[in-house]
Amino acid sequence: MTLRAGDIVESLGGELFGDADRVIERLASLERATDTDLSYLVNPKLTHLLGSSQAGCVIVGTPMADAARSRGDCIVADNPHLYFAKVTQLWKRVHGDMPRPGIHPSAVVEDGAVIDSSASIGALCFVGRNVRIGADTVLHPRVTVGDGCVIGARCVIQSGAVIGGDGFGFAPHDGMWEKIEQLGAVRLGDDVEIGANTCVDRGALDDTVIEDGVKLDNQIQIGHNCHIGKHTAMAGCVGIAGSAHIGAYCTVGGAGMIAGHLTIADHVHVTAASVVLHSIDKPGQYTGFFPTTDHRTWEKNAATLRHLHALRDRVKRLERLLPRNDDVA
Amino acid sequence: MTLRAGDIVESLGGELFGDADRVIERLASLERATDTDLSYLVNPKLTHLLGSSQAGCVIVGTPMADAARSRGDCIVADNPHLYFAKVTQLWKRVHGDMPRPGIHPSAVVEDGAVIDSSASIGALCFVGRNVRIGADTVLHPRVTVGDGCVIGARCVIQSGAVIGGDGFGFAPHDGMWEKIEQLGAVRLGDDVEIGANTCVDRGALDDTVIEDGVKLDNQIQIGHNCHIGKHTAMAGCVGIAGSAHIGAYCTVGGAGMIAGHLTIADHVHVTAASVVLHSIDKPGQYTGFFPTTDHRTWEKNAATLRHLHALRDRVKRLERLLPRNDDVA
Amino acid sequence: MTLRAGDIVESLGGELFGDADRVIERLASLERATDTDLSYLVNPKLTHLLGSSQAGCVIVGTPMADAARSRGDCIVADNPHLYFAKVTQLWKRVHGDMPRPGIHPSAVVEDGAVIDSSASIGALCFVGRNVRIGADTVLHPRVTVGDGCVIGARCVIQSGAVIGGDGFGFAPHDGMWEKIEQLGAVRLGDDVEIGANTCVDRGALDDTVIEDGVKLDNQIQIGHNCHIGKHTAMAGCVGIAGSAHIGAYCTVGGAGMIAGHLTIADHVHVTAASVVLHSIDKPGQYTGFFPTTDHRTWEKNAATLRHLHALRDRVKRLERLLPRNDDVA
Numbered sequence: 001m002t003l004r005a006g007d008i009v010e011s012l013g014g015e016l017f018g019d020a021d022r023v024i025e026r027l028a029s030l031e032r033a034t035d036t037d038l039s040y041l042v043n044p045k046l047t048h049l050l051g052s053s054q055a056g057c058v059i060v061g062t063p064m065a066d067a068a069r070s071r072g073d074c075i076v077a078d079n080p081h082l083y084f085a086k087v088t089q090l091w092k093r094v095h096g097d098m099p100r101p102g103i104h105p106s107a108v109v110e111d112g113a114v115i116d117s118s119a120s121i122g123a124l125c126f127v128g129r130n131v132r133i134g135a136d137t138v139l140h141p142r143v144t145v146g147d148g149c150v151i152g153a154r155c156v157i158q159s160g161a162v163i164g165g166d167g168f169g170f171a172p173h174d175g176m177w178e179k180i181e182q183l184g185a186v187r188l189g190d191d192v193e194i195g196a197n198t199c200v201d202r203g204a205l206d207d208t209v210i211e212d213g214v215k216l217d218n219q220i221q222i223g224h225n226c227h228i229g230k231h232t233a234m235a236g237c238v239g240i241a242g243s244a245h246i247g248a249y250c251t252v253g254g255a256g257m258i259a260g261h262l263t264i265a266d267h268v269h270v271t272a273a274s275v276v277l278h279s280i281d282k283p284g285q286y287t288g289f290f291p292t293t294d295h296r297t298w299e300k301n302a303a304t305l306r307h308l309h310a311l312r313d314r315v316k317r318l319e320r321l322l323p324r325n326d327d328v329a
Numbered sequence: 330m331t332l333r334a335g336d337i338v339e340s341l342g343g344e345l346f347g348d349a350d351r352v353i354e355r356l357a358s359l360e361r362a363t364d365t366d367l368s369y370l371v372n373p374k375l376t377h378l379l380g381s382s383q384a385g386c387v388i389v390g391t392p393m394a395d396a397a398r399s400r401g402d403c404i405v406a407d408n409p410h411l412y413f414a415k416v417t418q419l420w421k422r423v424h425g426d427m428p429r430p431g432i433h434p435s436a437v438v439e440d441g442a443v444i445d446s447s448a449s450i451g452a453l454c455f456v457g458r459n460v461r462i463g464a465d466t467v468l469h470p471r472v473t474v475g476d477g478c479v480i481g482a483r484c485v486i487q488s489g490a491v492i493g494g495d496g497f498g499f500a501p502h503d504g505m506w507e508k509i510e511q512l513g514a515v516r517l518g519d520d521v522e523i524g525a526n527t528c529v530d531r532g533a534l535d536d537t538v539i540e541d542g543v544k545l546d547n548q549i550q551i552g553h554n555c556h557i558g559k560h561t562a563m564a565g566c567v568g569i570a571g572s573a574h575i576g577a578y579c580t581v582g583g584a585g586m587i588a589g590h591l592t593i594a595d596h597v598h599v600t601a602a603s604v605v606l607h608s609i610d611k612p613g614q615y616t617g618f619f620p621t622t623d624h625r626t627w628e629k630n631a632a633t634l635r636h637l638h639a640l641r642d643r644v645k646r647l648e649r650l651l652p653r654n655d656d657v658a
Numbered sequence: 659m660t661l662r663a664g665d666i667v668e669s670l671g672g673e674l675f676g677d678a679d680r681v682i683e684r685l686a687s688l689e690r691a692t693d694t695d696l697s698y699l700v701n702p703k704l705t706h707l708l709g710s711s712q713a714g715c716v717i718v719g720t721p722m723a724d725a726a727r728s729r730g731d732c733i734v735a736d737n738p739h740l741y742f743a744k745v746t747q748l749w750k751r752v753h754g755d756m757p758r759p760g761i762h763p764s765a766v767v768e769d770g771a772v773i774d775s776s777a778s779i780g781a782l783c784f785v786g787r788n789v790r791i792g793a794d795t796v797l798h799p800r801v802t803v804g805d806g807c808v809i810g811a812r813c814v815i816q817s818g819a820v821i822g823g824d825g826f827g828f829a830p831h832d833g834m835w836e837k838i839e840q841l842g843a844v845r846l847g848d849d850v851e852i853g854a855n856t857c858v859d860r861g862a863l864d865d866t867v868i869e870d871g872v873k874l875d876n877q878i879q880i881g882h883n884c885h886i887g888k889h890t891a892m893a894g895c896v897g898i899a900g901s902a903h904i905g906a907y908c909t910v911g912g913a914g915m916i917a918g919h920l921t922i923a924d925h926v927h928v929t930a931a932s933v934v935l936h937s938i939d940k941p942g943q944y945t946g947f948f949p950t951t952d953h954r955t956w957e958k959n960a961a962t963l964r965h966l967h968a969l970r971d972r973v974k975r976l977e978r979l980l981p982r983n984d985d986v987a
């Protein structure tokens with residue numbers, strides 16, 4: 001199926017320079033686009049791709065408008081990345097690929113669940129007792145939402161996600177573990193996305209809370225009683241231990257790990273594969289992982305690392321023998 | 330729903346100081362509790378919270394009994410953490426939130442499976458051929474138990490868990506991989522908990538074995554032919570490669586990784602995010618991860634780390650020029 | 659059930675030395691085998707186990723043929739590991755444990771899906787619109803294959819896997835995230851295995867591609883638009899960020915992480931728990947993780963590591979005071 005260039009700006013705004021009747025058959029990257037494709041340019045560093053691209057039409061920002069117009073048709077938008085996102089949404093809507101409202105007959109919905117009539121509950125989902133699900137929310141197939149959990153409006157829950165499994169709580173006694181029943185639930189705000197096979201555990205006493213606009217990628221684990229501030233985003237394989245309080249507008253790179261009971265300020269960015277063991281009260285980028293090299297180099301460096309403290313002591317001894325000028329002044 | 334304070338000690342023991350008819354409306358932490366809530370104090374370092382808490386009644390151990398009584402109603406128990414765990418269980422039972430025995434009509438149970446009549450098989454579960462499931466075990470919705478696996482009594486399997494997927498076994502030939510069919514199964518002891526979306530692979534020839542009382546959090550991967558000793562607990566995102574033999578009473582922190590074919594002694598504690606490549610034969614705490622700092626500091630330290638072995642050689646050279654006193658004696 | 663030794667060589671080739679009517683009751687490792695078991699020897703370093711093994715018959719390669727014959731019955735094969743793999747397949751086939759062709763009645767298959775009649779779609783699977791699934795492919799129970807995805811022949815998809823969830827794509831605006839609908843799909847070649855609870859995301863515009871013979875273990879995350887070359891294998895808990903291009907014949911150890919938009923050459927081997935942030939253009943082994951030690955040693959080394967760059971500067975100062983011979987020449 002196709003869209004006319006004119007239909008796009010009619011739906012989404014922006015200024016079209018070129019043929020409103022141009023037929024768009026596909027969305028594509030600048031490198032791969034052909035003359036029936038719509039492409040987009042977000043990163044100014046890639047402006048050089050404009051000249052060589054075969055795209056029939058390109059979405060650009062105002063600063064690139066002249067360059068884009070000199071090569072052919074374009075749509076100029078204030079925020080070309082945002083505009084492109086909205087084009088993908090329009091594309092999906094027009095092509096009828098959006099999940100349909102309603103509850104798939106193979107889904108299991110327990111007593112007391114209140115599901116907005118505009119929400120879509122996919123095949124083979126499980127929705128527990130007294131769950132509430134807001135308007136236009138989509139549960140893809142094979143999602144679990146445990147008893148008493150609340151999901152806001154316009155959320156998207158990918159396949160295999162488990163919202164409201166038990167938190168990991170046990171009382172130790174005589175070397176064994178006695179289960180602490182998890183009596184809280186999970187509350188997701190509006191516009192939250194939860195990735196495939198991601199888990200958000202229910203709280204022990206109070207609820208685990210995911211605020212508006214949070215985006216979680218796949219294979220993430222959110223422990224019980226966490227609080228994730230609004231518009232925070234986390235990439236795949238992240239783990240957040242129980243009772244961590246993560247601020248708003250944060251990002252956590254893939255496989256980043258945050259220990260339990262920490263407080264992370266707003267606007268903190270944790271690099272991929274970094275392990276955060278202490279609270280962070282200042283915005284900024286935080287990093288910690290061993291850089292990868294060829295194996296032989298790693299072996300030598302790792303062997304030295306195992307005795308790094310002793311190496312420091314050896315340097316200290318040398319310094320005592322060769323004092324600084326200001327030390328001996 | 331509510332419980333009377335007197336009902337609690339009648340069910341669970343402990344000594345009540347205060348009003349047996351006090352109505353408990355909720356369980357809550359000391360900080361959040363109101364005068365209709367029951368709270369608890371486990372950590373002696375938090376004794377100062379007792380004075381300011383609004384809790385109607387507090388569970389404490391004998392050493393804190395006087396402090397607790399001086400502020401109001403309390404229940405004194407030998408092990409207040411264990412007692413609190415049992416209160417959460419009582420609470421859930423009384424409020425009718427326990428999974429019901431029986432097999433949900435949407436579950437698929439294959440021929441030859443033997444499921445105790447007191448067990449609960451949740452919605453949309455798959456139970457393979459010749460599986461055995463013990464008394465009072467609960468499979469939450471959307472769990473897989475593969476053919477021939479055995480699950481003991483009083484186990485809890487959270488949603489999305491896969492017990493008995495194939496182990497990862499292939500014979501290399503000409504750069505390709507030929508599948509080794511995994512002919513073993515998985516055996517879980519009694520009182521085992523398996524977290525949401527956690528996987529325990531079936532053995533190649535013999536079975537993968539999880540002993541009594543083991544607790545596994547979410548998103549964990551247990552490779553084929555592992556043996557996990559009794560009452561060992563692992564936090565989320567842990568990975569245990571194939572044929573590892575983990576002792577009893579161990580703990581593995583979140584995202585800890587243990588290589589295959591290792592033997593880990595009893596009472597070993599692996600810190601979160603640590604990678605264990607060698608067998609460990611002594612109880613204790615073991616750790617290994619790069620400490621996270623602000624990104625700029627990490628960049629500088631990581632750059633040095635890439636040449637750490639050379640730095641050691643430079644220190645060695647300096648030492649040759651400045652011998653130790655006892656070297657030159 | 660059992661197999662005769664003669665039946666095995668008749669089916670799979672190899673040369674039997676010993677009794678063709680010997681009844682094999684089980685496959686077992688050399689250490690555990692009894693005289694009714696068939697075992698195998700792959701690693702020449704384990705030749706000493708031959709003498710003490712109670713196995714009724716042993717699969718060996720030509721170089722070990724004499725040693726094996728001197729102890730009893732054996733099957734000599736060019737590649738004993740490959741031969742053993744084929745015996746496990748024969749064993750499973752003969753014992754009727756193979757998944758049956760057809761679509762389980764509890765599976766949900768959407769309009770337009772084309773499933774080869776020899777394929778097996780397990781219980782409670784979801785197969786989206788216009789999906790194509792090739793001959794002899796097996797979807798174990800509780801698998802998701804999203805709309806438009808293509809799966810080749812002889813693939814095995816373990817329980818809980820999600821093929822074709824949305825990639826993690828959002829356009830940032832005003833601190834919030836606007837969803838970029840993921841319009842691509844996933845294409846798996848032939849002979850691909852996908853582990854339990856592993857996720858392969860659909861592409862943003864183009865498809866995510868997994869080539870022939872790729873083997874992915876459990877709990878893996880493959881981001882959108884990745885391209886994984888043929889016969890590459892990855893162990894559990896690996897994460898590959900979006901748009902990474904991984905070569906053929908690579909391996910990634912458990913919990914290895916590869917950043918997005920990288921290119922990794924053929925025949926690259928990433929060690930377990932290593933984080934790859936830069937493209938790799940040379941075959942070889944690459945490693946990077948902090949070696950685990952007892953906790954006290956780690957604490958001291960990690961404390962020094964936080965100031966490693968300063969330590970290097972201190973060594974530099976010492977070197978200025980004690981110049982190299984060739985520096986002062």
